[in-house]
Amino acid sequence: MTDGGLILAATPLGAIGDASLRLREALGSADIVAAEDTRRTRSLADALGVEIRGRVVSFYDHVEEARVPALLTEIADGRTVLLVTDAGMPSVSDPGYRLVAACAERGLPVTCLPGPSAVTTALALSALPVDRFCFDGFAPRKPGRRKEWLGTLVGEKRACVFFEAPHRLADCLADAVEVLGGDRRAAVCRELTKTYEEVVRGTLAELADWAVDGARGEITVVLAGAAATVVDPQDLVAQVEERAAAGLRLKDASAEIAEVAGVSRRELYDAVLAARRAAVD
Numbered sequence: 001m002t003d004g005g006l007i008l009a010a011t012p013l014g015a016i017g018d019a020s021l022r023l024r025e026a027l028g029s030a031d032i033v034a035a036e037d038t039r040r041t042r043s044l045a046d047a048l049g050v051e052i053r054g055r056v057v058s059f060y061d062h063v064e065e066a067r068v069p070a071l072l073t074e075i076a077d078g079r080t081v082l083l084v085t086d087a088g089m090p091s092v093s094d095p096g097y098r099l100v101a102a103c104a105e106r107g108l109p110v111t112c113l114p115g116p117s118a119v120t121t122a123l124a125l126s127a128l129p130v131d132r133f134c135f136d137g138f139a140p141r142k143p144g145r146r147k148e149w150l151g152t153l154v155g156e157k158r159a160c161v162f163f164e165a166p167h168r169l170a171d172c173l174a175d176a177v178e179v180l181g182g183d184r185r186a187a188v189c190r191e192l193t194k195t196y197e198e199v200v201r202g203t204l205a206e207l208a209d210w211a212v213d214g215a216r217g218e219i220t221v222v223l224a225g226a227a228a229t230v231v232d233p234q235d236l237v238a239q240v241e242e243r244a245a246a247g248l249r250l251k252d253a254s255a256e257i258a259e260v261a262g263v264s265r266r267e268l269y270d271a272v273l274a275a276r277r278a279a280v281d
Contacts, residue, residue, distance in 0.1 A: 010115030
């Protein structure tokens with residue numbers, strides 16, 4: 001990007017060697033470096049042997065919205081703004097979304113230097129099926145909200161990855177056992193890529209017991225998706241009849257219920273017809 005624009009850059013989670021060559025180049029050449037923590041970014045540059053020649057400005061949660069207009073002006077005037085957060089990818093539970101959205105709305109160029117992410121790193125290390133997954137950011141802090149959130153994952157068939165503070169991990173896992181059951185499998189990933197990296201895998205019950213002794217550092221949790229359940233089409237006949245009684249064509253009602261339940265439309269339709277015949281006989 002030579003004519004100005006916004007560059008989002010992933011920074012190392014811990015291991016300095018994970019910094020990409022493109023990140024090193026961008027730190028040294030950007031007109032402006034917008035950093036979640038200016039001291040950490042300068043320390044990163046020093047560790048990489050890079051001199052930051054551009055202006056460094058803070059860009060953390062509480063100032064993000066206020067910083068956007070000035071940075072937009074700089075980008076519109078042809079300058080390059082490099083956005084970095086403390087670790088991982090900007091906008092992923094870190095500042096960045098507002099600036100990216102504002103640039104997109106105004107047609108200003110935005111690009112990304114890919115790299116480390118706690119989300120994908122934890123998924124890869126979890127030893128769980130993660131071909132489909134969702135990311136939920138940080139788990140809610142308050143117990144009531146947390147249990148309510150966990151309730152939305154009861155039937156979620158995708159793996160779910162989320163962040164948690166170390167001092168709340170034990171309570172979060174205990175709530176997960178209560179809401180999701182102790183047999184659901186999960187992995188707790190701690191201090192990814194750092195000296196004391198640790199991945200603990202097991203059932204929620206096992207992990208809840210382990211967490212009672214406390215955990216330190218940055219925590220990422222991967223929760224296995226809900227096990228697929230086998231639904232008997234005959235158990236859905238009454239729901240189809242309710243839709244049909246409300247005015248839907250029988251085939252349309254069968255198709256609607258079958259899609260939600262994950263069963264064959266044909267098998268459900270045949271089950272409804274069979275039930276009707278049995279009722280006549």
